[in-house]
Amino acid sequence: MSTLVWIVLPYACLAVFVAGHVWRWRHDQFGWTTHTSQLLENRLLRLGSPLFHLGAFGVIGGHAMGLLVPASWTAAAGVSEHTYHLVSVTGGTITGVMLVAGLALLIARRFVSGRIRRVTTTMDRILYAAMAAMVVLGMSGTVVINLLGDGYDYRETLAVWFRGIFWLRPDPALMSDAPLVFQLHAIGGFLFLALWPFTRLVHVWSAPLAYLWRPYVVYRGRRTPAPAAQPAPAAVRKVVTPSS
Amino acid sequence: MRIRAQVAMVMNLDKCIGCHTCSVTCKQTWTNREGTEYVWFNNVETKPGIGYPKHYEDQDRWKGGWKLDTKGRLVLRGGGRAKRLSRIFANPDLPAIDDYYEPATFDKDILVNAPAGLKDTPVKQPYSKLTGEPMSIEWGANWEDSLGGDSGKDDPNFRNMVEKVTFEFEKTFMFHLPRICEHCLNPACVSACPSGAMYKREEDGIVLVDQDRCRGWRMCVSACPYKKVYVNHATGKAEKCTLCFPRIEAGQPTICSETCVGRLRYLGILWYDEEAVLAAASVPEEELLDAQRAVFLDPFDPDVQRAAREAGHPEEWIEAAKASPVWKLISEYRIALPLHPEYRTLPMVWYVPPLSPVLDAAGAAGRDDTNADDIFHTIDDLRIPVAYLASLFTAGDTAAAGGVLMKLAAMRAYMRARTLDGTVAQELLDGIGMTGAQVEAMYRLLAIAKYDERYVIPAAHRGQAAALEELGGCSLDGEGGPGMGGGGRVPVTIASRRNP
Numbered sequence: 001m002s003t004l005v006w007i008v009l010p011y012a013c014l015a016v017f018v019a020g021h022v023w024r025w026r027h028d029q030f031g032w033t034t035h036t037s038q039l040l041e042n043r044l045l046r047l048g049s050p051l052f053h054l055g056a057f058g059v060i061g062g063h064a065m066g067l068l069v070p071a072s073w074t075a076a077a078g079v080s081e082h083t084y085h086l087v088s089v090t091g092g093t094i095t096g097v098m099l100v101a102g103l104a105l106l107i108a109r110r111f112v113s114g115r116i117r118r119v120t121t122t123m124d125r126i127l128y129a130a131m132a133a134m135v136v137l138g139m140s141g142t143v144v145i146n147l148l149g150d151g152y153d154y155r156e157t158l159a160v161w162f163r164g165i166f167w168l169r170p171d172p173a174l175m176s177d178a179p180l181v182f183q184l185h186a187i188g189g190f191l192f193l194a195l196w197p198f199t200r201l202v203h204v205w206s207a208p209l210a211y212l213w214r215p216y217v218v219y220r221g222r223r224t225p226a227p228a229a230q231p232a233p234a235a236v237r238k239v240v241t242p243s244s
Numbered sequence: 245m246r247i248r249a250q251v252a253m254v255m256n257l258d259k260c261i262g263c264h265t266c267s268v269t270c271k272q273t274w275t276n277r278e279g280t281e282y283v284w285f286n287n288v289e290t291k292p293g294i295g296y297p298k299h300y301e302d303q304d305r306w307k308g309g310w311k312l313d314t315k316g317r318l319v320l321r322g323g324g325r326a327k328r329l330s331r332i333f334a335n336p337d338l339p340a341i342d343d344y345y346e347p348a349t350f351d352k353d354i355l356v357n358a359p360a361g362l363k364d365t366p367v368k369q370p371y372s373k374l375t376g377e378p379m380s381i382e383w384g385a386n387w388e389d390s391l392g393g394d395s396g397k398d399d400p401n402f403r404n405m406v407e408k409v410t411f412e413f414e415k416t417f418m419f420h421l422p423r424i425c426e427h428c429l430n431p432a433c434v435s436a437c438p439s440g441a442m443y444k445r446e447e448d449g450i451v452l453v454d455q456d457r458c459r460g461w462r463m464c465v466s467a468c469p470y471k472k473v474y475v476n477h478a479t480g481k482a483e484k485c486t487l488c489f490p491r492i493e494a495g496q497p498t499i500c501s502e503t504c505v506g507r508l509r510y511l512g513i514l515w516y517d518e519e520a521v522l523a524a525a526s527v528p529e530e531e532l533l534d535a536q537r538a539v540f541l542d543p544f545d546p547d548v549q550r551a552a553r554e555a556g557h558p559e560e561w562i563e564a565a566k567a568s569p570v571w572k573l574i575s576e577y578r579i580a581l582p583l584h585p586e587y588r589t590l591p592m593v594w595y596v597p598p599l600s601p602v603l604d605a606a607g608a609a610g611r612d613d614t615n616a617d618d619i620f621h622t623i624d625d626l627r628i629p630v631a632y633l634a635s636l637f638t639a640g641d642t643a644a645a646g647g648v649l650m651k652l653a654a655m656r657a658y659m660r661a662r663t664l665d666g667t668v669a670q671e672l673l674d675g676i677g678m679t680g681a682q683v684e685a686m687y688r689l690l691a692i693a694k695y696d697e698r699y700v701i702p703a704a705h706r707g708q709a710a711a712l713e714e715l716g717g718c719s720l721d722g723e724g725g726p727g728m729g730g731g732g733r734v735p736v737t738i739a740s741r742r743n744p
Binding site for chain 1: 339479
């Protein structure tokens with residue numbers, strides 16, 4: 001059981017994550033979009049979206065710091081355990097609260113606005129539910145256990161297991177004694193990665209940083225010299241569905 | 245010099261009767277799909293009016309187009325690259341759907357299926373295409389048609405005018421303004437697209453959105469000062485007027501031109517120097533009109549023709565450029581003007597400003613529109629209409645706008661004298677600095693030009709695209725195209741969208 005959850009599941013999820021993105025990139029460029037709905041609702045989005053995105057940047061950065069940087073490194077750099085704890089809990093709480101508030105607003109507008117409700121896909125619902133579950137688990141880990149409770153030193157256990165996955169040496173024993181909230185958050189995290197390529201989250205990989213240095217006006221030639229002949233009008237007409 | 249060809253359009257506003265045929269045929273061709281219900285690649289608005297979307301000309305509010313910064317450099321009005329990216333999570337300059345209008349449909353079944361003998365007449369109720377709920381229709385793309393309502397007085401063009409246009413019926417000054425994408429030489433939408441999905445075609449200057457590369461950052465919508473890029477809320481991608489490129493490639497005019505009842509549209513190509521574009525967009529406001537005209541290259545100039553040949557342009561294009569009605573109207577007769585040159589995008593749909601509403605006002609003032617002095621004085625005196633047209637077409641230069649109106653008025657008077665009296669009104673020709681032959685050619689082009697004179701679309705593509713001519717449907721219905729109906733792959737993100 002422990003092998004299944006702490007070794008097989010992570011690798012399976014990562015495989016889906018990678019293969020899913022390759023498939024989506026190759027077969028669904030047309031669906032690869034933020035799927036913006038600002039046109040339809042702006043009031044809640046104007047506050048919720050920046051909160052959510054900036055909070056998410058902080059949370060992702062915090063996860064990278066906590067999971068990827070071994071405790072021995074920070075100790076060697078002269079950062080005391082207390083300082084590290086202070087920084088991580090404060091940072092995690094602030095960015096986490098931003099993320100929670102932003103996500104709450106974004107979910108609320110899906111319910112409040114009839115226009116948005118109408119364009120919300122099943123995949124959007126799954127994504128919002130998964131994200132909400134992850135955030136609740138993560139925040140209860142940070143706030144309930146590490147800020148208010150006795151604390152749990154994930155850096156010596158969870159983080160080591162996590163890095164082990166990438167060294168192809170994951171040690172399931174490290175996870176078996178972790179608090180349930182952390183266990184669920186870790187499992188959920190990998191399931192979330194597996195969900196990622198099938199949602200609008202793929203827009204993250206298209207973050208338009210290249211815009212900062214590309215020339216303003218883009219010129220492009222017609223790639224194909226001659227458009228191919230099209231099917232007969234009757235066949236073409238068939239696919240035009242009248243709007244309801 | 246880097247010579248490029250641009251397929252450009254001129255519309256003669258005197259001939260527009262505001263019938264909206266162009267809008268309807270365009271919509272049937274391109275935007276009769278879910279997600280584009282509110283989208284009109286071609287719309288006809290009544291001026292004065294606030295337009296579609298509301299107040300789109302108010303760039304203090306929407307931050308469209310370009311401006312000169314304090315050092316005189318050309319920058320996007322919405323801010324530099326970093327500033328725009330910082331606002332990517334919530335674009336503060338994006339019009340909401342209500343700035344366009346809430347699209348509606350009607351439940352017509354109730355009229356057909358209502359039982360006989362009802363006490364009350366059954367009525368069809370409008371339903372929102374966005375929510376499916378009953379709604380009341382309170383705005384539309386042509387809500388102000390023929391000065392309907394009282395929103396016209398809020399026209400952003402009045403902002404810089406000392407005197408206001410009156411909206412009293414007997415003093416009304418109005419005309420129709422059909423608008424499509426301007427396919428600018430210095431397109432702000434392309435420049436603002438974070439993904440690099442928008443581009444200007446090297447062959448013909450048509451500005452397009454690559455539907456596969458658009459990621460829905462919606463910066464193009466804000467950056468376009470004409471608000472002619474739209475978000476398709478079903479696909480989450482930007483869409484815009486394509487200048488009917490499948491038809492242009494086949495040597496045919498755009499649908500809006502083809503079906504124009506007033507035959508007021510002209511299509512042709514212009515040579516321009518790509519390397520001169522940035523400088524022309526960066527001159528002080530009062531020089532913009534002349535700078536934009538100077539970017540176009542004379543198709544009769546042997547040096548230009550040689551450059552075009554060296555750049556690999558086919559002989560048909562060099563000939564077509566010489567026959568281009570657009571070149572004649574813009575550069576030879578100089579009676580076509582760009583819409584809002586002060587946006588600095590170098591728009592490529594130009595307009596012959598409407599003379600009729602001006603002359604109507606002159607007639608009301610008891611002027612004689614056959615007398616040269618009277619004509620020129622009348623136009624000088626009609627400050628309000630001329631100032632209004634100047635704010636639309638010449639960045640506020642009333643002398644330039646008035647000059648065009650004088651040419652049009654002089655042409656009418658000259659032709660009247662010639663046909664009715666058989667006399668040559670030399671004082672009219674002197675007044676506008678044109679020869680009789682030029683005025684008669686101009687008259688012919690404006691009044692009676694046939695299909696092949698109005699649309700000179702080079703046949704160079706025809707060899708390649710002959711197969712397109714009998715296309716019948718929309719080529720973009722194919723794989724990945726915004727037509728989307730093509731039975732190809734269904735995008736993951738919209739596959740499970742509930743149908744209304």
